[in-house]
Amino acid sequence: MNYTYQYPHPAVTTDIVIFSVRDNKLQVLLIKRGQEPFKGSWALPGGFVRIDESVDECAKRELQEEAGLEDVYLEQLYTFGAIDRDPRERVISVAYYTLTPSAHLTPAAGTDADEVQWFSVENLPELAFDHTEVLRVARDRLAAKMEYSTIGLQFMAEEFTLSQLQTVYEQATGKTLDKRNFRKWILSLDLIAETGKRFAAGAHRPAMLYRIKEPDRVEIIR
Amino acid sequence: MNYTYQYPHPAVTTDIVIFSVRDNKLQVLLIKRGQEPFKGSWALPGGFVRIDESVDECAKRELQEEAGLEDVYLEQLYTFGAIDRDPRERVISVAYYTLTPSAHLTPAAGTDADEVQWFSVENLPELAFDHTEVLRVARDRLAAKMEYSTIGLQFMAEEFTLSQLQTVYEQATGKTLDKRNFRKWILSLDLIAETGKRFAAGAHRPAMLYRIKEPDRVEIIR
Numbered sequence: 378m379n380y381t382y383q384y385p386h387p388a389v390t391t392d393i394v395i396f397s398v399r400d401n402k403l404q405v406l407l408i409k410r411g412q413e414p415f416k417g418s419w420a421l422p423g424g425f426v427r428i429d430e431s432v433d434e435c436a437k438r439e440l441q442e443e444a445g446l447e448d449v450y451l452e453q454l455y456t457f458g459a460i461d462r463d464p465r466e467r468v469i470s471v472a473y474y475t476l477t478p479s480a481h482l483t484p485a486a487g488t489d490a491d492e493v494q495w496f497s498v499e500n501l502p503e504l505a506f507d508h509t510e511v512l513r514v515a516r517d518r519l520a521a522k523m524e525y526s527t528i529g530l531q532f533m534a535e536e537f538t539l540s541q542l543q544t545v546y547e548q549a550t551g552k553t554l555d556k557r558n559f560r561k562w563i564l565s566l567d568l569i570a571e572t573g574k575r576f577a578a579g580a581h582r583p584a585m586l587y588r589i590k591e592p593d594r595v596e597i598i599r
Numbered sequence: 600m601n602y603t604y605q606y607p608h609p610a611v612t613t614d615i616v617i618f619s620v621r622d623n624k625l626q627v628l629l630i631k632r633g634q635e636p637f638k639g640s641w642a643l644p645g646g647f648v649r650i651d652e653s654v655d656e657c658a659k660r661e662l663q664e665e666a667g668l669e670d671v672y673l674e675q676l677y678t679f680g681a682i683d684r685d686p687r688e689r690v691i692s693v694a695y696y697t698l699t700p701s702a703h704l705t706p707a708a709g710t711d712a713d714e715v716q717w718f719s720v721e722n723l724p725e726l727a728f729d730h731t732e733v734l735r736v737a738r739d740r741l742a743a744k745m746e747y748s749t750i751g752l753q754f755m756a757e758e759f760t761l762s763q764l765q766t767v768y769e770q771a772t773g774k775t776l777d778k779r780n781f782r783k784w785i786l787s788l789d790l791i792a793e794t795g796k797r798f799a800a801g802a803h804r805p806a807m808l809y810r811i812k813e814p815d816r817v818e819i820i821r
Contacts, residue, residue, distance in 0.1 A: 432680025458654025
């Protein structure tokens with residue numbers, strides 16, 4: 378079936394940057410493309426917006442289909458609209474990014490992806506399309522938003538230590554933080570609470586486990 | 600001429616929220632639509648992305664054609680992708696916003712617009728499409744960004760008093776600010792400098808005029 382218009386129309390896709398802090402590193406989920414263009418290259422998960430779904434719904438569907446992820450924090454990042462970013466036709470991509478606790482993540486390759494793999498953002502392969510640029514914008518947004526919002530908590534599992542939380546902040550902002558100042562600051566925000574339990578990892582003095590008071594809330598802080 | 604595709608394609612537009620602080624009020628520039636749909640309704644300036652221009656270029660072109668504005672701060676806001684936001688066909692809109700010094704502004708109606716008019720954001724007419732929602736998102740972004748960046752300076756003319764700057768901050772954030780604290784804070788950022796001249800408005804003690812040290816720079820502050 379063909380669809381005809383009186384003037385040329387672009388195609389619209391969504392691409393999704395999936396961040397997680399794994400093995401004490403900021404990592405991103407990439408798929409190896411199973412078809413042309415860029416067959417065999419690593420790329421961000423994503424795909425074409427269907428005519429009967431909103432752009433947001435497309436992003437959620439792709440996240441589910443290509444990475445097996447649901448119910449994670451998902452935010453629109455930026456729309457990439459250069460004229461030559463896809464060799465097939467004019468394609469405008471609405472990029473999203475998501476932050477996921479590493480515990481949530483057992484992604485399996487979906488229908489369109491040959492392989493799914495985590496990469497440290499410090500050690501990325503060459504990416505298809507303009508995805509290196511998309512990822513750069515996503516990292517900048519994440520680093521900035523860590524400073525002025527509570528977004529960082531979206532990386533955390535249900536229970537976590539302050540050291541784990543500090544690692545997440547350090548990895549996502551690229552800054553080394555002073556342990557005492559970080560603890561004082563994060564506790565002053567009144568966003569996390571002690572669980573009463575301690576982290577049993579054979580340490581001499583096991584660390585307190587914390588939980589997020591309002592897990593789904595991301596807000597601006599000063 | 601007709602353009603044929605194997606699957607349905609959306610159309611893509613840009614819409615632009617043009618903010619300025621005029622008569623001590625946050626105002627937005629609207630155009631009265633000269634054609635259907637919503638003929639005769641007020642709407643944000645904007646139009647279809649041409650196949651041979653980037654989305655950013657389209658926003659700049661529309662800003663020039665519909666509002667006569669060039670060389671102003673322009674930032675991508677959000678992409679609105681609901682399926683039913685235009686009665687003609689599936690249209691996805693990439694919204695931008697701009698902050699302009701009131702001195703820059705002598706917009707004239709362009710080719711597509713019957714009339715161009717400033718409206719206080721507190722006293723808006725009913726808008727075409729989902730433009731009320733677009734404007735709400737733009738106001739939220741502006742208010743948030745005033746707090747954590749130097750974007751507010753983009754509203755200022757070449758020379759301004761601290762009172763004028765305070766009015767801009769109050770209007771854009773919706774908050775009443777303490778005069779002494781505001782002055783202390785804004786001067787501590789080291790972004791503005793005294794011109795040595797004073798504001799001649801017949802006041803008993805004319806206020807110092809300031810200028811922006813680096814006019815084109817918008818950065819994150821803490």
